[in-house]
Amino acid sequence: MKMKSLFSVLAVMSLSLTAFSQTLVTQVQPAGNKKWGYANLKGDLIIPAEYEKCYQFSADGWAPIYDKDAKQYYFINLKGEKLNSEVKKFKLIDGLGFDLKGFEDGLVPVRVEDKWGYLNTNGKLAIPAKYDHVTDFDDGFVPVELGEKHFILNTQGEEIPVDASVIDVKGFSENLAPCKTADKKAGFLGTNGKIAIAPQFESVGYFKGGLAWAKTFDKKVGYINTKGDWVIKPTFDTGKDFDPKSGMARVKDASGWAYVNTSGNVMKVPDTDLWGDFSNGLAQGRKNGKVGFFNTKGEWAIQPQFDGSRDFVNGYAAAKQGELWGIIDESGNWVIQPKFDHIKDMELVK
Numbered sequence: 302m303k304m305k306s307l308f309s310v311l312a313v314m315s316l317s318l319t320a321f322s323q324t325l326v327t328q329v330q331p332a333g334n335k336k337w338g339y340a341n342l343k344g345d346l347i348i349p350a351e352y353e354k355c356y357q358f359s360a361d362g363w364a365p366i367y368d369k370d371a372k373q374y375y376f377i378n379l380k381g382e383k384l385n386s387e388v389k390k391f392k393l394i395d396g397l398g399f400d401l402k403g404f405e406d407g408l409v410p411v412r413v414e415d416k417w418g419y420l421n422t423n424g425k426l427a428i429p430a431k432y433d434h435v436t437d438f439d440d441g442f443v444p445v446e447l448g449e450k451h452f453i454l455n456t457q458g459e460e461i462p463v464d465a466s467v468i469d470v471k472g473f474s475e476n477l478a479p480c481k482t483a484d485k486k487a488g489f490l491g492t493n494g495k496i497a498i499a500p501q502f503e504s505v506g507y508f509k510g511g512l513a514w515a516k517t518f519d520k521k522v523g524y525i526n527t528k529g530d531w532v533i534k535p536t537f538d539t540g541k542d543f544d545p546k547s548g549m550a551r552v553k554d555a556s557g558w559a560y561v562n563t564s565g566n567v568m569k570v571p572d573t574d575l576w577g578d579f580s581n582g583l584a585q586g587r588k589n590g591k592v593g594f595f596n597t598k599g600e601w602a603i604q605p606q607f608d609g610s611r612d613f614v615n616g617y618a619a620a621k622q623g624e625l626w627g628i629i630d631e632s633g634n635w636v637i638q639p640k641f642d643h644i645k646d647m648e649l650v651k
Contacts, residue, residue: 324379324650325615326358330643332625339364339379342617342647344627344637348381358650359403361422365393376403379650386424388413394436406438406456417445419458428458436472442492444470444478453494461494474507477527488529489513498529510545512563524550524561533565544579547597551578560584562597570599581613583631594618594633603633614646 329340331350338350339358354367363376363384374393376384391411395401403409408419408427418430419438434446443454444463451463451470463470470490471479477497480490488500489508505525506514512524512532523535524543539553540561548563558576560568570576570586573595577585583594583602593605594613607629609621617636620629627639628647637644 325617325647326379326650327619327628327647328355328357328645329641332640332642334642337643340637340641340644342628342636344640347379348377356401356403357645357648359405360649360651361404361407362650363404363422365401365403365409384422384424386420388420388424388426391420402437406441408438408456410435410437419454428454439473440476442473442476444472444490446470453490453492461492463490463494464496466496466500471507474509475511475527477508477513479505479507479513487515498525498527501529506540506542509543510548510563512543512550514540514542514550516540522552532563533561537561541578544582547579547582547584549579549584549597551576551584560597560599568597568599570595572599572601577612581616581631583613583618585610585612592620602631603629606633611646615649617647619644619646 325342326339328337330337334350336350337352337355338346339348341347352366353369356365358364362378365374366377367374373390388411391413393401394410404422407422410417411420413430416430417432417435418426419428421427432445432447436443441456445452445454451467453461453463466482467480467490468483469481476492477489479487481487482500486500487502487505488496489498491497502515503518504516508527511527514522515525516522517535521535522537522540523531524533526532537552537554541551543550549560552559552561573586573588575585575587583596586593586595586605588605591605592607592610593601594603596602607620607622611619613631616631617628619626622639625639626641626644627635628637628644630636
């Protein structure tokens with residue numbers, strides 16, 4: 302019994318040390334300031350608001366910054382220090398500037414002149430810039446395109462040939478990547494470059510919690526498992542990715558928006574005129590012009606009281622009161638009082 306108690310104490314200490322070794326950081330624009338900086342969970346600025354464009358920190362501890370004058374990206378750490386890179390001129394996959402991501406698995410895609418490679422967190426070009434199309438790593442793998450050939454790269458840059466029938470590959474999620482063949486059928490590719498789920502659908506989504514939406518050629522959406530079997534029959538007009546925490550996905554049929562769980566049970570939420578996707582177990586709703594969040598039973602977990610909000614990320618969500626933004630927890634309590642002109646998601650940094 303004493304030994305068991307000791308193990309319990311050690312486990313708690315380990316979890317505590319892990320928690321202290323991680324930092325929650327968000328991008329903020331202080332009231333009356335046109336520039337952005339970074340704040341911690343107390344709402345204190347840890348990096349001054351001096352950037353015209355900045356983006357979220359990755360778990361690796363680096364955030365992309367865009368210098369408009371130099372027309373160049375660079376990276377900073379939590380101290381605001383620049384990453385010294387051997388590549389002085391590069392571009393990132395910026396998604397028109399709205400959803401730019403940084404390092405994943407210690408690597409970030411960079412465009413050098415007209416080709417793509419991968420920069421590591423030491424500022425080295427770890428994977429040469431020779432590819433025509435790339436995306437972000439996920440769990441150690443990424444699809445790339447070189448000429449008319451497709452490959453899967455691992456983090457060492459080793460090339461795994463992709464099945465010759467595949468003409469298009471998206472990024473990986475849970476070790477499966479949506480792909481299409483020349484006959485315009487969609488399926489999934491494995492990290493070994495081979496077809497994992499036979500192309501037989503018009504289109505597919507990403508696997509989340511072991512399920513992915515798939516659309517048949519008669520325009521109906523259902524959900525399949527990693528074997529390609531229907532777990533939820535295709536009866537919907539539209540379907541979104543599952544939220545692993547809640548086990549809920551947003552779907553739509555002739556009667557409007559609803560939610561389906563992993564057992565295929567459909568839940569309607571009539572007491573709202575906004576149906577957001579579940580994230581961290583909660584979904585945005587709106588009533589009488591105010592935004593709140595409902596749970597997996599369709600009940601208001603956080604009463605509609607805000608003038609705007611973002612989804613929950615890492616247990617926290619940005620919320621707006623009047624013209625100012627702050628951060629709330631999953632009970633709807635203010636963790637950071639509304640004092641910023643703009644605020645983004647709380648990202649977990651190692």
